[in-house]
Amino acid sequence: MTRIRYMPDNPSVQVVHSIPGRFRVKSRTFTNPALDPDYVTAFIAALPGVLQVRMNTGSGSIVVEHDPGADVRDEILLRLQNLPNEAFLPEVSQRSGPDLFEVGTRTFAAAITPFLPRSLQGPFSWALSIPTLVGGAETLVTEGLKVEVLDASVRLMSLARKNYFVGNAVGAMLSMAAYFEESSTRQANDLLKNLLRPQADRLRVERDGTEVLIDSDQAMVGDIVICGPGEMIPVDGLVISGEASVNACSITGESSPVHAMPGSEVLSGGIIEEGRLRVEALNVGKETSMARIGKFLEKSLRTQSGHQRWSHTLADRLVPLTFGVGLGVYALTGSAARAASVLAVDYSCAIKLATPVAVRTAMYHAGKNGVLLKGAQALEALGSVDTLIFDKTGTLTHGLLELTDILPLEDFTEDEVLALAAGAEEHYGHPVARAVLKAARERNLSLPPISQVDFIVAHGVSAYVDDKRVLVGSRHFIEEDEGISCAEVDGEAEILQDGGKTLLYLALEGRLVALMALRDTLRSEAGATLKALKASGFSHLVMLSGDQPRPVHAVADQLKELDEVHAGLKPEDKARIVARLKEEGRKVAFVGDGVNDSPALLSADVGICMSEGADLARDAAQVVLMKDDLDGLVLARSIARDTSKVLHNALWSAVGINSTLLVLAGTGRISTLTSAALHNASTIGILAYAAMNKGEQDALPS
Ligand SMILES: Nc1ncnc2c1ncn2[C@@H]1O[C@H](COP(=O)(O)OP(=O)(O)OP(=O)(O)O)[C@@H](O)[C@H]1O
Numbered sequence: 001m002t003r004i005r006y007m008p009d010n011p012s013v014q015v016v017h018s019i020p021g022r023f024r025v026k027s028r029t030f031t032n033p034a035l036d037p038d039y040v041t042a043f044i045a046a047l048p049g050v051l052q053v054r055m056n057t058g059s060g061s062i063v064v065e066h067d068p069g070a071d072v073r074d075e076i077l078l079r080l081q082n083l084p085n086e087a088f089l090p091e092v093s094q095r096s097g098p099d100l101f102e103v104g105t106r107t108f109a110a111a112i113t114p115f116l117p118r119s120l121q122g123p124f125s126w127a128l129s130i131p132t133l134v135g136g137a138e139t140l141v142t143e144g145l146k147v148e149v150l151d152a153s154v155r156l157m158s159l160a161r162k163n164y165f166v167g168n169a170v171g172a173m174l175s176m177a178a179y180f181e182e183s184s185t186r187q188a189n190d191l192l193k194n195l196l197r198p199q200a201d202r203l204r205v206e207r208d209g210t211e212v213l214i215d216s217d218q219a220m221v222g223d224i225v226i227c228g229p230g231e232m233i234p235v236d237g238l239v240i241s242g243e244a245s246v247n248a249c250s251i252t253g254e255s256s257p258v259h260a261m262p263g264s265e266v267l268s269g270g271i272i273e274e275g276r277l278r279v280e281a282l283n284v285g286k287e288t289s290m291a292r293i294g295k296f297l298e299k300s301l302r303t304q305s306g307h308q309r310w311s312h313t314l315a316d317r318l319v320p321l322t323f324g325v326g327l328g329v330y331a332l333t334g335s336a337a338r339a340a341s342v343l344a345v346d347y348s349c350a351i352k353l354a355t356p357v358a359v360r361t362a363m364y365h366a367g368k369n370g371v372l373l374k375g376a377q378a379l380e381a382l383g384s385v386d387t388l389i390f391d392k393t394g395t396l397t398h399g400l401l402e403l404t405d406i407l408p409l410e411d412f413t414e415d416e417v418l419a420l421a422a423g424a425e426e427h428y429g430h431p432v433a434r435a436v437l438k439a440a441r442e443r444n445l446s447l448p449p450i451s452q453v454d455f456i457v458a459h460g461v462s463a464y465v466d467d468k469r470v471l472v473g474s475r476h477f478i479e480e481d482e483g484i485s486c487a488e489v490d491g492e493a494e495i496l497q498d499g500g501k502t503l504l505y506l507a508l509e510g511r512l513v514a515l516m517a518l519r520d521t522l523r524s525e526a527g528a529t530l531k532a533l534k535a536s537g538f539s540h541l542v543m544l545s546g547d548q549p550r551p552v553h554a555v556a557d558q559l560k561e562l563d564e565v566h567a568g569l570k571p572e573d574k575a576r577i578v579a580r581l582k583e584e585g586r587k588v589a590f591v592g593d594g595v596n597d598s599p600a601l602l603s604a605d606v607g608i609c610m611s612e613g614a615d616l617a618r619d620a621a622q623v624v625l626m627k628d629d630l631d632g633l634v635l636a637r638s639i640a641r642d643t644s645k646v647l648h649n650a651l652w653s654a655v656g657i658n659s660t661l662l663v664l665a666g667t668g669r670i671s672t673l674t675s676a677a678l679h680n681a682s683t684i685g686i687l688a689y690a691a692m693n694k695g696e697q698d699a700l701p702s
């Protein structure tokens, strides 16, 4: 019943620093959570003469670099002072709903109406109704037949019939319901925003051996950042020295603190409970995990799901219907009282608001448990998919491969070939690369200097050592793509593969120089997870892998729930299988972790990424599991299914209750007052039900 409208606060933009070609401005407006920093940055960057724009929402400042010239600068300032309305996100903005005081006043006013002298009742009630009447007329002109018009008509009819108490009581109920609607929407928003603890706007770094305090937008990769007890870690980084217990609950959902020591990686947003750390920054500013989570949630608040759009349209269509019934009743019976009772019933509020409230509450609970849903759409799709496709390495298995065998050829030693392979793989994040590096480090090998490194997704690496070409990768890569025969180790390869191991071939200057084998282990929870997922309505479980058939089938043999298994796939093959399953009429979710999974993640109805996944995969996915296990899958599915149940129930009870009221009111069985009271009480009840949606009924497999 309240209209959502945003009033931008009048910005007073202050220039705090200015030199030719560069200035910094500050304003309270820039800290407004409803302000979209991406929009502002793009809006200013698009002005002629602007070279660079950096915005820090934490401190409310913007730095602009531009072509020198006073007119360029003045134009930018003018734009900053008059940001367009589109720069503000309507959904998280403050709303002009009634407060508790207004609700109280209106209730009191209605209660005293019958006791006022007859001559005063009229003017008093007209005065009370003015805001509603004006609002209704305004809406009728600008937006057509909407809820506000219904509300105003009920009031107007009561006034016309000199039924003052009823009119004022209906007004009080409307404001009470509006107050409740607003607070439940706000509560759901606040819950979500709770996940985004405030970002640190200043941080301490070491510069030239001393500690200095800098603005967080000035931090650079490689900075040594210092964090003490109670502070939030402002960057993603590597601990250089110090020890601390770190609570990363707001990021991973893991509530028990983890012990960080030199060599540990820490994520921004973690809170130091005890201890002190010196951290070398790996990601700063917008690139930090904290900032990325913030982005996801911000976007998700803005994008509407199909259901949301559908329920909005439905609600809007029902308003003219209510009007039509009201008019019809009046035409048939000539009773204005009955018509007013009909108009007091409106379907729209419960239908419109139940969805955002239920969806946000679900997203919050998922987030708190380490599952990041990038929007209502993801939640909705997750509830309705029936086919789940898993990637093998890193998803069903740990992805922490272990190098178990090295078979050097010619007269190379194990250490020599391992050093070559590790040198080539040094900067690659693929599980195979990490395993090779770990093995080389354990043997204290020094890696040869390499150049011209090429990573070939789903194949391997090519690099140059002392002008000699080194290739590391799958047999397909070495033999079919590079034409280097691998046949001489076929015997050994077969034995190793029979043990379920993944093979790695190394070539130097066009000759095969080593065969290596790696072992991956199944995640301990994989079996239970697959069972729980089948129980939650997945009818088809599939495993896809870029790895060779034998190790893939070694894993598949341990997972009886799998219905379909494919090995030796290129990234585009994975996407093609997703497309094929969709063509068969299935709704498909894909869970993966690697760059090689991105095409499949994008082509599935829902893409899900593991916590350790490559950045590209995390971007491509709509759901990110923040804990390094599969339990989040089961939880996310149960939250999604509960949400769709809650939405279904909310919608149909709204339609059912209000239709009944409409019939009762139209046939004169209930008065305007009763009809308004029942309608508003049911709306409040339905919203409260939506806000209880936690999805915890059948949470985790034990
Ligand atoms: N960095 C690398 N170094 C060596 N070999 C690699 C590398 N990346 C990929 N390969 C080879 O290419 C094959 C396919 O790689 P891909 O990344 O598609 O799949 P995977 O990670 O082994 O399995 P999954 O698809 O189950 O995650 C690997 O099994 C490996 O033999």
Ligand SMILES: [Zn+2]
Binding pocket: 391, 392, 393, 394, 593, 594, 596
């Ligand atoms: Zn993989």
